Amino acid sequence: QVQLVESGGGSVQAGGSLRLSCAVSVSSANDYCLGWFRQASGKEREGLAAILSGAKSTIYAASVKGRFTISQDNTKKMVYLKMNRLSPEDTAMYYCAARNRYGCAAGWVLSLPGHFDYWGQGTQVTVS
Numbered sequence: 001q002v003q004l005v006e007s008g009g010g011s012v013q014a015g016g017s018l019r020l021s022c023a024v025s026v027s028s029a030n031d032y033c034l035g036w037f038r039q040a041s042g043k044e045r046e047g048l049a050a051i052l053s054g055a056k057s058t059i060y061a062a063s064v065k066g067r068f069t070i071s072q073d074n075t076k077k078m079v080y081l082k083m084n085r086l087s088p089e090d091t092a093m094y095y096c097a098a099r100n101r102y103g104c105a106a107g108w109v110l111s112l113p114g115h116f117d118y119w120g121q122g123t124q125v126t127v128s
Contacts, residue, residue: 003026004023005023008020015087020082040093090125096119100117
């Protein structure tokens, strides 16, 4: 069982930065894949980035590559999403998600929210 709690959302001006945090509680010692998704009002949930716990492998959606950075702190069981050069188009609810490690380095894992099994409650980001 995996529990995820996001924090760090808020309001920011265009061009600014935010860092989202996700506290990860796991009952299994097996490696897992952590991802960030977002859902804007009236739109489908979009995969942004994923990282394999215990490793440095990361993948990004083309829409955020170069602006967003996913990272983790295994000692604190935290995963982060640093977002730079934000624009109003980045306004959305941002979610942390987890799944087993299989496919974590492959692009398909971000293509559908259904590829992830566990979700946090989300944190709102508003860019004006």
